[in-house]
Amino acid sequence: MNDIRVRFAPSPTGYFHIGSARTALYNWLYARGRGGKFILRIEDTDEARSTVPSVRSIIKGLKFMGIKWDEGPLIVKNEKGEDEITSVGPCGPYFQAQRRNFYTQAVDTLLSAKRAYRCFCSHEELAAERKSQLESKGRVGYSGKCRDLSHAQISQLMAEGREPVIRFRVEEGRTVSFHDGIRGDISVRSDEIGDFVIMRSGGLPIYNFACVVDDHMMKISDVIRGEDHISNTPKQIMLYEALGWEVPRFTHLTMILDIDGSRLSKRSGARSLLEYADEGFIREAIVNYLALLGWATKDSRNIFSPDELEREFSLSRCGQSAAVFDNDKLLWLNAQHIKNLSGADIRRRASAVIKEAGMDKYPEERLTAAIEMEKEKIKKLTEIPEKIGFLFDSDFEDDADVKSRAADTVRIVAKLAKALESAEPFSGEKIEEKVRAFAKAEDIKTKDIFHPLRWALSGRSKGPSLFHMCAFLGKDEALQRIGGYIGRYGGSGGE
RNA sequence: GGCGCAUUCGUCUAACGGUUAGGACGCCGCCCUCUCAAGGCGGUAGUACGAGUUCGAUUCUCGUAUGCGCUACCA
Numbered sequence: 001m002n003d004i005r006v007r008f009a010p011s012p013t014g015y016f017h018i019g020s021a022r023t024a025l026y027n028w029l030y031a032r033g034r035g036g037k038f039i040l041r042i043e044d045t046d047e048a049r050s051t052v053p054s055v056r057s058i059i060k061g062l063k064f065m066g067i068k069w070d071e072g073p074l075i076v077k078n079e080k081g082e083d084e085i086t087s088v089g090p091c092g093p094y095f096q097a098q099r100r101n102f103y104t105q106a107v108d109t110l111l112s113a114k115r116a117y118r119c120f121c122s123h124e125e126l127a128a129e130r131k132s133q134l135e136s137k138g139r140v141g142y143s144g145k146c147r148d149l150s151h152a153q154i155s156q157l158m159a160e161g162r163e164p165v166i167r168f169r170v171e172e173g174r175t176v177s178f179h180d181g182i183r184g185d186i187s188v189r190s191d192e193i194g195d196f197v198i199m200r201s202g203g204l205p206i207y208n209f210a211c212v213v214d215d216h217m218m219k220i221s222d223v224i225r226g227e228d229h230i231s232n233t234p235k236q237i238m239l240y241e242a243l244g245w246e247v248p249r250f251t252h253l254t255m256i257l258d259i260d261g262s263r264l265s266k267r268s269g270a271r272s273l274l275e276y277a278d279e280g281f282i283r284e285a286i287v288n289y290l291a292l293l294g295w296a297t298k299d300s301r302n303i304f305s306p307d308e309l310e311r312e313f314s315l316s317r318c319g320q321s322a323a324v325f326d327n328d329k330l331l332w333l334n335a336q337h338i339k340n341l342s343g344a345d346i347r348r349r350a351s352a353v354i355k356e357a358g359m360d361k362y363p364e365e366r367l368t369a370a371i372e373m374e375k376e377k378i379k380k381l382t383e384i385p386e387k388i389g390f391l392f393d394s395d396f397e398d399d400a401d402v403k404s405r406a407a408d409t410v411r412i413v414a415k416l417a418k419a420l421e422s423a424e425p426f427s428g429e430k431i432e433e434k435v436r437a438f439a440k441a442e443d444i445k446t447k448d449i450f451h452p453l454r455w456a457l458s459g460r461s462k463g464p465s466l467f468h469m470c471a472f473l474g475k476d477e478a479l480q481r482i483g484g485y486i487g488r489y490g491g492s493g494g495e
Numbered sequence: 496g497g498c499g500c501a502u503u504c505g506u507c508u509a510a511c512g513g514u515u516a517g518g519a520c521g522c523c524g525c526c527c528u529c530u531c532a533a534g535g536c537g538g539u540a541g542u543a544c545g546a547g548u549u550c551g552a553u554u555c556u557c558g559u560a561u562g563c564g565c566u567a568c569c570a
Contacts, residue, residue, distance in 0.1 A: 011570045046569060123568080130566095137496045140566055183500070192498050193566085200568040207570045231499055231565035244510060252500085255563065259506080263563075292519090300509050300518045319508075322563065326506050329520045339533075367531050376533045432529090450529040462531035 004036025005221045008062075008069075009211070012054035016061035019226065019256045019264060020323065022290040026223045026253060028067045029291070029313040039089065039218055040072030042209070044097045047206050055085060059274040064305055065287055069220075093217040096210050103205040106213050106243060107166050107198065115242040116198060118164035119146040120157045139328035142167065163201035168209075168239065170195050176234035180224070181315050183250030188234045196235055208232050212239040215248060224251045224315070225402040227322075251315050255322040264325060276330075280381030282341075282349060285334035293323045303336055303469020313374050324358060335379040343372030350381040357385035362392050373464045390458055391472060394481055398459040398488075406489040409452035412442070414490075416449060417482045427474040428467040433466070456485035 008024040010016070031038040040062070044050035059075060062068075071089025074198050078084040087094040112118035119142075121129075126142070131138045147169065149157075157164070170193050177187035198209035205213070215223060240247045258264045276286060284306060291309050292302065295318045303310065338346060347354070347368045354360050354367065370388040371378070377387060390396045398406070416438055423434045437454065439446045452464050457478060463469060470478050 015570080044568065049569075119568095125566090134496060141497090164551070180500095186499075188499065196566095202568080204568085206568070211570085221556055226564095227500070228564050228570085232570090234499095235565095254501080257563080289507095294507090294509050296518095298509070300507090302507090304517050321501050323508090324506060326520070329507065332520055335533090336541050374532085377531070435529090447529070454530065460530090464531085466529050489521090 002035055003219070003221055004031060004034045005039060005219050006036060006224055007039040007041050007215070007218060007220050008029050009041040009225075010058050011046060011049070012058060013046065013049040014054060016057045016274065017264070017272060018276075018290070020058075021065065021273045021286075022059060022256065022293060023130045023224070023226055023253055024062060024067055025287060025290050026221050026295070026313075026315070026318070027063060028069075028089050029309055030224060030315055032310040033313055036221070037070040039091070039220070040069040040094065041214060041218065042073055042095045044095055044205065045207065045210050047097070047204065050097070052085070052269075057272065057274060063240065064273065064277050064283060066263055066283055078292075079155070080493060082378070096205070096214065099214065100203065101207075102213055102217060103199065103210055104203070106136050106209070107205075108197070110168065110242060111166065112199075113242070113427060114169065116166050116168050117147055117195075118154055119167045119195075119197070120149075120151065120162050120164050121145060139192060139194070141192075142196070144195055147195065165197045165201050166199040167195040168198050168235070168242070170235075170238060174236050178237055178247070178250055180230070181224070181249060182254075182318050182320050183230075183252065186230065186233070188231075190234070190238070193238075198239070208235050209239060210234050212243070212245075215243045216240065216243070220248050222249045223249060226251065227252045227255050251318075251430040254319060256293060257324045259324055259326070261324065280350070280353065280383065281330065281334050282337055282381065284337040287332065288337065289330045292329075293325070294319050303333070331379050335376075338378050338381070339376050341375070343368040343370075343375060346371050346375055346378070346381070346384075351382050353382050353384055357389065359385060359389065359392065366392070371473065373468055390460065390463075391469070394477070394484065396459045398455070399461060401461050402455040402459055406455055406485065409455070410486050410490045412444070412449060413456050413482060414486050415442070415451060415481055417486075420475070420479065420482075423475070426471055426478075428465075431470045432467040453482075456482045 006027045008020075008027050010020050010024075026039045030036070040058075042050075042058075044055075044056055055073065058073070059073065072087060072094045074086055074088050075083050076086055106307050107116060109277075111118075115465075121142075125145075129143055130140055130143075139181055146164075146167070154164075171190050174190045175187050176190055177185060180186050180201060196208065197206050200207050202416065221403060233250055233252075237247055256264050273286070277283075287309065288304050291304060291313065295313065297312060297317065341349075344364075347364065350371075351360070359367065368387070370391045371384065374387045378384060419434055419438045420431070423430050435449060439449050442449075451461070452467055453470070454463065455461065456471065457466075457470060458481075464472070473481065
């Protein structure tokens, strides 16, 4: 046992994207590797943007990746059998919107210690202030106008119905430093930071504040999050100090960029994690790829199972520069992992695409066998119907190159069909033996009969190993397909 | 504008200050082969720029450039 506790704290606004997925994964891998706890917390203090569907997609996405949280939100069935979102764990609730009293308490502490104050400035005043600061090319930040309002002034403004925000009083002239788990020592002068808002006029906390309160109350030992939070860290550290709380360790992960180097956008990388799942990427590949996006072993090894990642992963081996999301490599990894699965496993995972293609009417064993035969060609689960469909349905259209070359082969194929009738049992081995013997007897190159047979059987010039395919179809079906081929291209010449 | 963080093949990355700068994806070629794949072998391509420290910098320091982030009653 130890006291390693990490958390993944997404805000439920929009879909669960790749960057978040990686942050969650790294937190989880770190916890698993160190025997720590992984906590899921939903940062829904932005009432306007937070949505329940988004919470669901986060939960679904984490589950897809095989990430399990020790504490956090849970979807359970209520008495009526409907889904209901609750939380499990000793430090709950795990939704910030349900933790308002904790934030209020902490604000009161800060207020009475004069480390925070009420600010009545309007948006307009603030905007004007910012504008003039920008023009004078200096620091941009709150001027501290309301820092020393008297009780009388405050009462007066309150009486007027003005609702203040709460600002944190930043100490002047000091340097805030911390040791980042990936980047090392980072320090910033407090003078660069203006008194920032910690609570909105409506009484809801601002991220930097809620985050500190929660991380402390949830006993988080390591805060592992995106690089975009580096600049927030000094503010948070000042809050920890003002509240008299122990500061956790911080580690900032690099950003994930789009192929053109910009921030990940819809175009190439930044779709929802779930879209990748729907597109036929499997858990192992996504986890593997995400792990590699910002982390590497000393030997730059590529293929890792989730279990291996749990053992091998370490924050200290994470890189410090942004990574570009590369679909090609993800696709390659997906093919690698699919290849290592059994046909039955692939079939099970592809059940949705199989069903959608209307192929669920075929026996599972047949589907499994077909997939087994073709699995090293499957890059994505969604490719399965096109890869094996013709094995089940003989009503296919011949490929163009088959059409153009078929006519010359009809005579020899018809002759081969007769030879095949006596193949018993109709196994791959037996068929191969028959076909090779046939070629020898006819004094033709094996290729000149192999290819035509393939065309007759499948209507395409690429596909599974010929004899396995033939055996898979079975004698009746194979002969029938050959008959159809002869019918289509036989013309007047016939036999 | 200010501050912060970053910068090795197109991409992901490896390299106690001393390596012909390694691996992987992609691309190209060859081999294997009943096709397509898979696999094997080989090739392509990189230390942003400029100083400094050092016998020696990808590696340490500084500057420049570029990118990204924060500078919100977003997270």
